Amino acid sequence: MSMITADPQDVPKVEHFAFTPENLEKAKALMANYPPGRQASAVIGVLDVAQRQHGWLPRAAMDEAAKLLDMAPIRVYEIATFYTMFQLKPKGRYLLQVCTTTPCWLRGSDAIMKACEEAVDGKTFSLQEVECLGACVNAPVVQINDDFYEDLDADSMKKVLDAFRRGETPKPGPQVDRQTSAPVGGPTTLKSE
Amino acid sequence: MPKVKINGEELEVPAGITVLQACELAGLEIPRFCYHERLSIAGNCRMCLVEVKPGPPKPQASCALPVGDKQEIFTNTPMVQKARNGVMEFLLINHPLDCPICDQGGECDLQDQAMAYGFDRSRYHENKRAVPDKELGPIVKTSMNRCIHCTRCIRFATEVAGIEELGATGRGESMEVTTYVRHTLQSELSGCIVDLCPVGALTSKPYAFEARSWELGKTESVDVMDAQGCNIRVDTRGAVVMRVLPRLNDDINEEWISDKTRHAVDGLRFQRLDRPYVRKQGKLAEATWAEAFAAIAAKLGNLEGGKVAAIAGDQCDAESMLALKDLMDALGSPNIDCRQDGAKLDGPRGSYIFNAGIRGIDQADAILLVGSNPRWEAPVLNARIRKRYLHGPCPIGSIGPAVDLTYPVERLGAGPASLRELVDGKLSFFEKLKAAKHPLVIVGMGAVARPDGAAVLAMARELVEKLSAVREDWNGFAVLHTAAARVGGLDLGLVPGEGGRDVEGILAGCEKGEISAVYLLAADEIDTKRLGKAFVIYQGHHGDAGAHRADVILPGAAYTEKNGTYVNTEGRVQQGFRASYPPGEAREDWAILRALSDRLGKRLPYDTLDQVRSRLVVVNRSFGAINEQQPGSWGPFGQGGSASDSPFVSPITNFFMTCPISRASRTMAECTASRGQAMAAE
Numbered sequence: 001m002s003m004i005t006a007d008p009q010d011v012p013k014v015e016h017f018a019f020t021p022e023n024l025e026k027a028k029a030l031m032a033n034y035p036p037g038r039q040a041s042a043v044i045g046v047l048d049v050a051q052r053q054h055g056w057l058p059r060a061a062m063d064e065a066a067k068l069l070d071m072a073p074i075r076v077y078e079i080a081t082f083y084t085m086f087q088l089k090p091k092g093r094y095l096l097q098v099c100t101t102t103p104c105w106l107r108g109s110d111a112i113m114k115a116c117e118e119a120v121d122g123k124t125f126s127l128q129e130v131e132c133l134g135a136c137v138n139a140p141v142v143q144i145n146d147d148f149y150e151d152l153d154a155d156s157m158k159k160v161l162d163a164f165r166r167g168e169t170p171k172p173g174p175q176v177d178r179q180t181s182a183p184v185g186g187p188t189t190l191k192s193e
Numbered sequence: 194m195p196k197v198k199i200n201g202e203e204l205e206v207p208a209g210i211t212v213l214q215a216c217e218l219a220g221l222e223i224p225r226f227c228y229h230e231r232l233s234i235a236g237n238c239r240m241c242l243v244e245v246k247p248g249p250p251k252p253q254a255s256c257a258l259p260v261g262d263k264q265e266i267f268t269n270t271p272m273v274q275k276a277r278n279g280v281m282e283f284l285l286i287n288h289p290l291d292c293p294i295c296d297q298g299g300e301c302d303l304q305d306q307a308m309a310y311g312f313d314r315s316r317y318h319e320n321k322r323a324v325p326d327k328e329l330g331p332i333v334k335t336s337m338n339r340c341i342h343c344t345r346c347i348r349f350a351t352e353v354a355g356i357e358e359l360g361a362t363g364r365g366e367s368m369e370v371t372t373y374v375r376h377t378l379q380s381e382l383s384g385c386i387v388d389l390c391p392v393g394a395l396t397s398k399p400y401a402f403e404a405r406s407w408e409l410g411k412t413e414s415v416d417v418m419d420a421q422g423c424n425i426r427v428d429t430r431g432a433v434v435m436r437v438l439p440r441l442n443d444d445i446n447e448e449w450i451s452d453k454t455r456h457a458v459d460g461l462r463f464q465r466l467d468r469p470y471v472r473k474q475g476k477l478a479e480a481t482w483a484e485a486f487a488a489i490a491a492k493l494g495n496l497e498g499g500k501v502a503a504i505a506g507d508q509c510d511a512e513s514m515l516a517l518k519d520l521m522d523a524l525g526s527p528n529i530d531c532r533q534d535g536a537k538l539d540g541p542r543g544s545y546i547f548n549a550g551i552r553g554i555d556q557a558d559a560i561l562l563v564g565s566n567p568r569w570e571a572p573v574l575n576a577r578i579r580k581r582y583l584h585g586p587c588p589i590g591s592i593g594p595a596v597d598l599t600y601p602v603e604r605l606g607a608g609p610a611s612l613r614e615l616v617d618g619k620l621s622f623f624e625k626l627k628a629a630k631h632p633l634v635i636v637g638m639g640a641v642a643r644p645d646g647a648a649v650l651a652m653a654r655e656l657v658e659k660l661s662a663v664r665e666d667w668n669g670f671a672v673l674h675t676a677a678a679r680v681g682g683l684d685l686g687l688v689p690g691e692g693g694r695d696v697e698g699i700l701a702g703c704e705k706g707e708i709s710a711v712y713l714l715a716a717d718e719i720d721t722k723r724l725g726k727a728f729v730i731y732q733g734h735h736g737d738a739g740a741h742r743a744d745v746i747l748p749g750a751a752y753t754e755k756n757g758t759y760v761n762t763e764g765r766v767q768q769g770f771r772a773s774y775p776p777g778e779a780r781e782d783w784a785i786l787r788a789l790s791d792r793l794g795k796r797l798p799y800d801t802l803d804q805v806r807s808r809l810v811v812v813n814r815s816f817g818a819i820n821e822q823q824p825g826s827w828g829p830f831g832q833g834g835s836a837s838d839s840p841f842v843s844p845i846t847n848f849f850m851t852c853p854i855s856r857a858s859r860t861m862a863e864c865t866a867s868r869g870q871a872m873a874a875e
Contacts, residue, residue: 073373074372077362077373078360078361081362081373082363082364
């Protein structure tokens with residue numbers, strides 16, 4: 001029996017959070033999308049800005065967002081805990097979001113998962129199992145920070161991870177000879193002029 | 194008015210109501226968990242499913258569905274029954290079914306409705322989810338495994354109490370109701386979420402494992418913790434008051450009561466005066482009634498009336514105050530007062546009651562608070578003002594302490610100078626009041642319980658008269674009292690007679706030795722050090738300030754132990770009933786005064802409670818109309834002259850401890866400890 005709770009206990013205490021001037025600018029631009037008095041609608045965007053700045057979302061950042069948006073802190077906590085995209089605990093530099101939904105699983109996500117689990121150290125890599133990422137045509141798929149790495153197998157997964165570890169950024173998209181979702185090895189139809 | 198058919202019977206219902214309400218009008222009970230009359234509609238428990246035609250061929254949540262003309266509603270079809278059974282089965286999947294150890298057992302909506310819709314065994318073989326309990330302070334105990342996520346508590350906190358502190362975090366199976374950050378709820382109404390919780394997730398912490406609902410005697414009564422006169426039900430087991438619950442009264446408290454009303458009653462078990470005492474050689478010694486009366490008779494027997502004085506306390510019933518007044522008259526003393534805080538109120542009835550009535554707040558379209566912090570002085574009334582604020586545009590201004598009232602307030606100033614400017618039309622808020630059809634000026638004790646109170650009161654009168662707020666159909670002059678006994682005392686004329694002294698005069702007289710004997714009727718809010726060498730008779734129920742200074746103590750009854758009449762701040766006469774007997778030798782207060790009068794040779798002309806009550810009506814006709822608000826007469830009151838510059842200060846510094854009962858209460862002490870710092874910061 002597992003104890004469920006949205007409030008993580010074992011996170012480092014962050015006393016203070018402040019938006020950098022550029023990020024504050026970004027947050028204000030998001031708020032300007034909504035009519036006056038409805039600035040709270042920008043909460044998801046503002047939290048995203050905060051998460052990108054800090055790497056994850058400490059409670060201090062949520063409180064800061066609440067202050068900026070003039071809403072009760074609990075309303076921000078509700079949103080931040082509802083969406084799995086908000087990281088309430090510190091994570092590694094790269095967040096590996098491995099899709100294990102049926103199409104990816106049929107195409108071998110178990111091997112991908114295993115490769116990622118071996119790489120996880122909490123500093124460079126963190127792991128999250130996710131539901132369908134919507135790229136089933138290129139299954140199996142892993143989202144690493146903002147990019148999708150597709151058509152993976154155990155070897156190519158390791159190569160991608162090694163590249164990240166070296167500090168490089170491997171090319172996102174299919175890791176086989178394939179242009180986006182087109183057939184492997186080039187087009188097979190509509191080849192004539 | 195739409196016509197609907199409910200289970201084949203035609204019914205005309207008001208437009209704009211929901212299907213659930215229509216079914217209730219038809220006398221049908223619809224099971225529900227999340228729906229509550231006084232909260233917004235959530236529609237998330239799905240227990241109230243009904244079949245509606247025309248409509249999609251599936252059950253509909255009746256709480257969130259408006260009625261339409263020619264609608265056919267079915268509440269007893271196989272489809273409805275099956276749907277509700279299904280909902281109940283889902284609700285019970287994660288419910289621990291620990292009714293035998295749950296405090297809600299016996300008064301649990303889930304338990305009751307499971308009797309009608311529950312399945313007799315579980316088809317769910319997985320583990321139930323486990324949710325950590327939350328720390329919500331000394332009033333609310335949590336057992337979050339039992340929570341069914343109806344969100345009533347969240348909606349109450351957000352809408353009625355005005356504290357956005359509770360929320361639902363997580364999603365799906367990991368959803369939980371929480372404050373997220375662990376802290377005591379910063380509300381004076383937090384106990385109400387215990388009543389609202391349809392299961393045992395939120396239960397009363399002070400009452401935890403104390404009693405079962407079916408073993409309690411239930412007595413309807415009236416609260417005396419503040420001047421609002423909230424309607425309560427006192428639950429007793431034997432002689433002990435176990436808990437206090439609200440009673441429905443739309444005119445006064447709707448169905449809320451404050452934490453103090455609800456939980457100060459454990460103070461009734463401690464520090465009680467259960468026998469008479471007489472001071473002998475500087476020490477209070479136990480005595481019999483005869484000895485106590487003899488000591489009083491020896492002292493009062495040869496005193497002239499002007500040397501005797503009496504002060505009535507803040508929680509006295511009208512009967513005992515009347516007996517005190519009659520006794521003082523018989524002794525020839527004009528020195529009597531019921532205004533311990535020195536409030537300068539003794540004009541016509543309209544000058545000291547909440548003329549607009551508490552219901553009038555709903556009607557008001559501009560509100561001015563003068564020297565009042567209603568959040569502490571009358572939390573339920575404050576919630577009513579908040580309800581008005583939520584209902585639509587209503588400018589609210591305040592001259593007085595800067596406090597968070599749970600709704601936005603335009604702060605106009607701190608003291609009499611700002612009020613003067615407002616009356617002279619120099620502040621822009623004056624225009625807002627002027628434009629309002631039903632302006633409401635609420636005058637708190639912070640404005641009138643001060644040496645220049647009469648001048649402030651005169652300014653307030655000038656203001657309402659300038660605003661034409663006192664007319665046939667509306668009286669916007671409203672005094673918000675802090676003492677439950679105050680309006681009753683003023684109605685009975687417990688103010689100094691010709692040449693008499695008020696509280697300040699009595700205390701000054703004691704210091705100078707001009708007053709030789711003082712009768713304190715449960716009066717503890719005065720500076721007892723100033724009583725000097727006077728002979729002090731204290732009649733009351735708690736060993737508080739007054740009893741410590743007393744030379745003779747006569748043990749009386751607390752509000753749950755006597756049949757008493759109380760007049761609330763709006764001038765509504767209400768009767769409370771005895772829930773248990775006073776401890777030991779203690780007696781009902783009017784009867785003590787009656788017995789004493791006999792011993793002093795000034796026998797009061799009544800022998801039974803009915804006779805006292807007949808006399809009440811003779812003294813003031815408004816006592817003849819129980820539960821009705823009698824309009825107050827209007828006339829000149831207050832006094833011209835200049836007011837000082839000192840700001841208005843609310844008389845309450847700690848909401849949780851304002852009377853002998855709440856000062857003796859352990860729960861209130863815990864509340865003070867857990868919220869003391871936050872309150873000091875405010």
